[in-house]
Amino acid sequence: xxxxxxxxxxxxxxxxxxxxxxxxxxxxxxxxxxxxxxxxxxxxxxxxxxxxx
Amino acid sequence: xxxxxxxxxxxxxxxxxxxxxxxxxxxxxxxxxxxxxxxxxxxxxxxxxxxxxxxxxxxxxxxxxxxxxxxxxxxxxxxxxxxxxxxxxxxxxxxxxxxxxxxxxxxxxxxxxxxxxxxxxxxxxxxxxxxxxxxxxxxxxxxxxxxxxxxxxxxxxxxxxxxxxxxxxxxxxxxxxxxxxxxxxxxxxxxxxxxxxxxxxxxxxxxxxxxxxxxxxxxxxxxxxxxxxxxxxxxxxxxxxxxxxxxxxxxxxxxxxxxxxxxxxxxxxxxxxxxxxxxxxxxxxxxxxxxxxxxxxxxxxxxxxxxxxxxxxxxxxxxxxxxxxxxxxxxxxxxxxxxxxxxxxxxxxxxxxxxxxxxxxxxxxxxxxxxxxxxxxxxxxxxxxxxxxxxxxxxxxxxxxxxxxxxxxxxxxxxxxxxxxxxxxxxxxxxxxxxxxxxxxxxxxxxxxxxxxxxxxxxxxxxxxxxxxxxxxxxxxxxxxxxxxxxxxxxxxxxxxxxxxxxxxxxxxxxxxxxxxxxxxxxxxxxxxxxxxxxxxxxxxxxxxxxxxxxxxxxxxxxxxxxxxxxxxxxxxxxxxxxxxxxxxxxxxxxxxxxxxxxxxxxxxxxxxxxxxxxxxxxxxxxxxxxxxxxxxxxxxxxxxxxxxxxxxxxxxxxxxxxxxxxxxxxxxxxxxxxxxxxxxxxxxxxxxxxxxxxxxxxxxxxxxxxxxxxxxxxxxxxxxxxxxxxxxxxxxxxxxxxxxxxxxxxxxxxxxxxxxxxxxxxxxxxxxxxxxxxxxxxxxxxxxxxxxxxxxxxxxxx
Numbered sequence: 021x022x023x024x025x026x027x028x029x030x031x032x033x034x035x036x037x038x039x040x041x042x043x044x045x046x047x048x049x050x051x052x053x054x055x056x057x058x059x060x061x062x063x064x065x066x067x068x069x070x071x072x073x
Numbered sequence: 074x075x076x077x078x079x080x081x082x083x084x085x086x087x088x089x090x091x092x093x094x095x096x097x098x099x100x101x102x103x104x105x106x107x108x109x110x111x112x113x114x115x116x117x118x119x120x121x122x123x124x125x126x127x128x129x130x131x132x133x134x135x136x137x138x139x140x141x142x143x144x145x146x147x148x149x150x151x152x153x154x155x156x157x158x159x160x161x162x163x164x165x166x167x168x169x170x171x172x173x174x175x176x177x178x179x180x181x182x183x184x185x186x187x188x189x190x191x192x193x194x195x196x197x198x199x200x201x202x203x204x205x206x207x208x209x210x211x212x213x214x215x216x217x218x219x220x221x222x223x224x225x226x227x228x229x230x231x232x233x234x235x236x237x238x239x240x241x242x243x244x245x246x247x248x249x250x251x252x253x254x255x256x257x258x259x260x261x262x263x264x265x266x267x268x269x270x271x272x273x274x275x276x277x278x279x280x281x282x283x284x285x286x287x288x289x290x291x292x293x294x295x296x297x298x299x300x301x302x303x304x305x306x307x308x309x310x311x312x313x314x315x316x317x318x319x320x321x322x323x324x325x326x327x328x329x330x331x332x333x334x335x336x337x338x339x340x341x342x343x344x345x346x347x348x349x350x351x352x353x354x355x356x357x358x359x360x361x362x363x364x365x366x367x368x369x370x371x372x373x374x375x376x377x378x379x380x381x382x383x384x385x386x387x388x389x390x391x392x393x394x395x396x397x398x399x400x401x402x403x404x405x406x407x408x409x410x411x412x413x414x415x416x417x418x419x420x421x422x423x424x425x426x427x428x429x430x431x432x433x434x435x436x437x438x439x440x441x442x443x444x445x446x447x448x449x450x451x452x453x454x455x456x457x458x459x460x461x462x463x464x465x466x467x468x469x470x471x472x473x474x475x476x477x478x479x480x481x482x483x484x485x486x487x488x489x490x491x492x493x494x495x496x497x498x499x500x501x502x503x504x505x506x507x508x509x510x511x512x513x514x515x516x517x518x519x520x521x522x523x524x525x526x527x528x529x530x531x532x533x534x535x536x537x538x539x540x541x542x543x544x545x546x547x548x549x550x551x552x553x554x555x556x557x558x559x560x561x562x563x564x565x566x567x568x569x570x571x572x573x574x575x576x577x578x579x580x581x582x583x584x585x586x587x588x589x590x591x592x593x594x595x596x597x598x599x600x601x602x603x604x605x606x607x608x609x610x611x612x613x614x615x616x617x618x619x620x621x622x623x624x625x626x627x628x629x630x631x632x633x634x635x636x637x638x639x640x641x642x643x644x645x646x647x648x649x650x651x652x653x654x655x656x657x658x659x660x661x662x663x664x665x666x667x668x669x670x671x672x673x674x675x676x677x678x679x680x681x682x683x684x685x686x687x688x689x690x691x692x693x694x695x696x697x698x699x700x701x702x703x704x705x706x707x708x709x710x711x712x713x714x715x716x717x718x719x720x721x722x723x724x725x726x727x728x729x730x731x732x733x734x735x736x737x738x739x740x741x742x743x744x745x746x747x748x749x750x751x752x753x754x755x756x757x758x759x760x761x762x763x764x765x766x767x768x769x770x771x772x773x774x775x776x777x778x779x780x781x782x783x784x785x786x787x788x789x790x791x792x793x794x795x796x797x798x799x800x801x802x803x804x805x806x807x808x809x810x811x812x813x814x815x816x817x818x819x820x821x822x823x824x825x826x827x828x829x830x831x832x833x834x835x836x837x838x839x840x841x842x843x844x845x846x847x848x849x850x851x852x853x854x855x856x857x858x859x860x861x862x863x864x865x866x867x868x869x870x871x872x
Contacts, residue, residue, distance in 0.1 A: 055199045056199070
């Protein structure tokens, strides 16, 4: 049963990694604009076809 | 080339306006004007035709544009506008009102295909901002703005960029605190389960382990996430006021200390998950309360309305000077459509100034040479030259901003309901806690301490602290849906408390510039010419409107006799025709039965014969005349910078004569509100322009009414879209409903506290009960407030 010490240690560590990732995202301004990226993803990058025109 | 028959009106491919006169056709596509065609050409040349794929007609109309951007070359101005600049790169953020669809996002993020000197651009759609990084060497700021303008996205440039400032102020670590608290709360809940479910005898070593691990989690929660409450409680104690922060901090402290003692001495399980949950929920409540419509700006002053730079004429040169550096005695040039930045004397040119910003009167006024023109007027003719007589900060209009109404903090204007209750709450809580301690102390000291701490734990007013933010934010969301945007949650309560409504006229209840003139009766062409020539002599707004309606008189019309009696009318002679114009009293016999009509009437007598009248109707916003119903519960006042020619029309809404005040200066308006407040009335001011800014600030609830919420509107507590003015009665009722929901949720919260206290005073509160009671009460409160608020909104037909 002492494996529990190890398991809990792992899970807390993993959770800390996620917390750190959240801090990093926050600091990088990823939560500053919650709307525009949702529109941006719908805009296709169509190949430039003006050369053929 | 065109395949469309001339009869059909086609919509412009770029902006969607009707293509009326000339046809601008290219690639089988119709454009309403040269500007739109130009934008299309630029885009298609650069292979940016996708712009038109995502939305139909996404462009802005480009018909008339005359940009003066030379000031963007002035280093001192550039310095204030850009965010960052070095030898190579400049970063700048522009506010672009036209951003409205996905095409806009797409195009604005493709700028580097139009000009490779632009490295990077990102659009923030909700804030309508674009962040641009460009190479200094290849393009300058002016070039960037011009580029934006050529594709139809003219930025609105103002030195007071409030949006930026707001974005900075939001950058505190509340979200991080919530993340830490949530992280610990989750872990602690998991680690507490075995404790609640019970350990078998040989697993007690886990109990220590879990207990100590739990204690480790309390450290960041208490000393990072919850520390703000301790500090707040400390400051409130120092100021000798009791707020809800005090019992909260007390609860947190007791939870923390008791948990440590119990676990360290191995006498119990502590209340670690209650502690973490409490702080987590409290911070969530704070976050919800903080939710504002940050893409709208509520804190604007004159600097957002005035030009960024002023053109100063020096001996033999002209240069652009930032507004703040403008000095008395300088000669400035103001062009068509530009705003006069400071009180100044007219030196040269034909001044026709629209003071609707300042007074609400929308008809342009002619000014003669040597006359002082007040700041805030908009020049409507050609360029004029002026000499500044007062610094910008002390001019007639901006003096308002030195008023104390602008410097005082907005948030402590009224004591909110929860603030009032929490005072008594704290006192009662302390009495119960000490009482239960005193009751047990003589017999059982251990139990006495247990019950004292248990009372402080269980009565910790978490639900109390949450009910207001959650109700208010639900209400805020409903207002938002109805185009009524509040600055923050506290404003709902301010609105619920008001008993007096003060309206501005032009732009607020009537549509600025929207008046129509109608002639009832027949006039020949010569007579019309004569009337028009006579009216041209008068500066009275009604004369000006009639003049506009009739068109300017032909050159050979001469006014020979002219006599204007102010407030009554004009008697004049033009081209041998004698004309009498004006009110019924003046023109007709005193007791004549003047035609009853809603609009203002100007009667006309030509050569002693009554020939009819002009009706001038202001266009009022929809539902304006429904406001009279509000008179049953509220006192209504009208404050207008305008002349009183609409008095009769408005009396059906505002009732007796004393309720309407005309020709009010911005300072008058502010003073009037202050006067009402001194009589103990709670005032809501509804206004639109710069001239109402002082009154809006002074009022208990200042509401800026605007046709376009993204345009500059004066600093206020709330912004109301003009289309929703008719919903004002519903808004007022609903804000009261929201307050009732808060009362209800307080009752529920007290009920939970009573249940908890009955456990606590007997000293039998176990961690399990605390751990269940706290989240259950929180969830009940949150769901009750949101459901009740939505039901109330349905009842008021706001949903």
